[in-house]
Amino acid sequence: MSDLPKRVTINEDGPREGIQIEKTRVPTADKIALIDALSQTGLAEIQTVSFVSPKKVPQWNDAEDVVAGLTLRPGVRYTSLYLNARGLDRAIATGRLSIEGGISLSASSAFLSRNMDMTPERQRETRREMIALFKANNVPITKGSVNAAFGCNFQGDIPLDQLLATLEDVFALAAEADVTLETIGLSDTMGWATPGQVTRTVGTIRERYPNQSLSLHLHDTRGMAIANAQAGLEMGVSDFDTSVGGLGGCPFAAHKGAAGNLCTEDFVFLCEEAGIETGIDFNALIEASVLAERIVGHPLPGSVRKGGSLHTIRAGLGQ
């Protein structure tokens, strides 16, 4: 318990990652309303839209319109997703987003081959191209990430050694380009992680990379996200990706109906009850979660929205 951080940074991924998987078209105005509502909760970072091919992700064919419609709030970093030169150009052209670079590799070669028709060698090549692109555009590269870090529906368990080897590849790519990584991101892309595994993995990585901070991206596919987040907190992790209401899913996973990311408000509740600062206005966040559920038109998995805020109960009791 002694390693619990005093404060956590929460990167809200709900809009970009959550909405893209919705089957029903979400109107542009609703996407803007959700991001604007989230920007008023105290969240420091919101991943807004995806600049990928509209053929692959039709839900984001209005990415530019959404970004243009946002009421930008000072102090909030508005980020986006881009996977190639065209996407990066589109993001930069908006003139309204925080443009950040990163280096990410998949720990599962079966995932790469099945979903992207790519070998690990080819993946490293595409990353070299992106790194060159970031440098040519003066985009800072600070985060190195491993996807499918804890397991993969196409490859099975990912042993810790395999994760560590992938992480070495990430750092080798950074070194080649004279880039110093500040943060290591681990993504449980398909919801394989369990708390003991998070504890062991984070423990090993923080010993091996004492100069980098760690960031966790935890999917709730099998209901373990909140327990995995707690395991991360207990190992001192202070940087988490989350998704309001638990929006999302995993388009690459081998099953339907899977839950999305770690739910933002459930995670904020966990932190606040443990005395960990989040900087978030809990009631405003609950309102944003209610809005998210209305916008997508079906129940979202987050629990504390339904269970009720203890803040409100305590306040009603004069506590």
Next chain:
Amino acid sequence: MSDLPKRVTINEDGPREGIQIEKTRVPTADKIALIDALSQTGLAEIQTVSFVSPKKVPQWNDAEDVVAGLTLRPGVRYTSLYLNARGLDRAIATGRLSIEGGISLSASSAFLSRNMDMTPERQRETRREMIALFKANNVPITKGSVNAAFGCNFQGDIPLDQLLATLEDVFALAAEADVTLETIGLSDTMGWATPGQVTRTVGTIRERYPNQSLSLHLHDTRGMAIANAQAGLEMGVSDFDTSVGGLGGCPFAAHKGAAGNLCTEDFVFLCEEAGIETGIDFNALIEASVLAERIVGHPLPGSVRKGGSLHTIRAGLGQ
């Protein structure tokens, strides 16, 4: 991590506790089918029905018929709920149930007063009457429990001292009646517990009561049940109440739409991935969860049923 138990005992509460809160009448045959399905999963204990007043809990006005219809499976303990002499008589009269006594008190006097119109003194009196009744019927009394152990919607936070004082009252009642309690049950009746609180509470109680084992009953009202269960496991707790599919809710809580108990299959997944034996056939349990969802006619919250079994994925990959 070193205190993880080698094996856990799971008490399935889904039928009794879960079905009673359903608004739509569940047919007797469906109740029987669910309990019979659960009895084939390897579960050692199933709480089947409630022998309370049909006026208060109309859903269980067929308790006797359900018990009479069960295909009793050797090795499974079939328990039930009874809160007074009439209920106990009804349970005994079936001749088919495991009859067990217990002593439980609420840590929250506001909960008692608001929901049962009862003072703590009156509650102790009713417990003395039940203890006398158990003894008169040669019913073993082995478990002492505290409800609302971690917090209460009507009283707010329950400080550890208040929980400990209530537990002392439980042990005093046992001592008066010359009863030796083997197990201490802590119930998070309204879903207030968080992992750090579970760790601190279990740590204190197991030091103070080294001769008793601990049992946790965790509601998922605010999405913390699985993280709280993990905290309990790490403190060596090996006895948990759960509910298939996450069936249930809390009829006494101040809000609607709250989730039910810790979900049986999500908890089994957590344990098995950590190498903790459950004795449960995971795929049979998933089938029982699918059946539970069909019977109640609305989505149940459990995650791993939707996310997919890693057993199945690994088997498909030849692992």
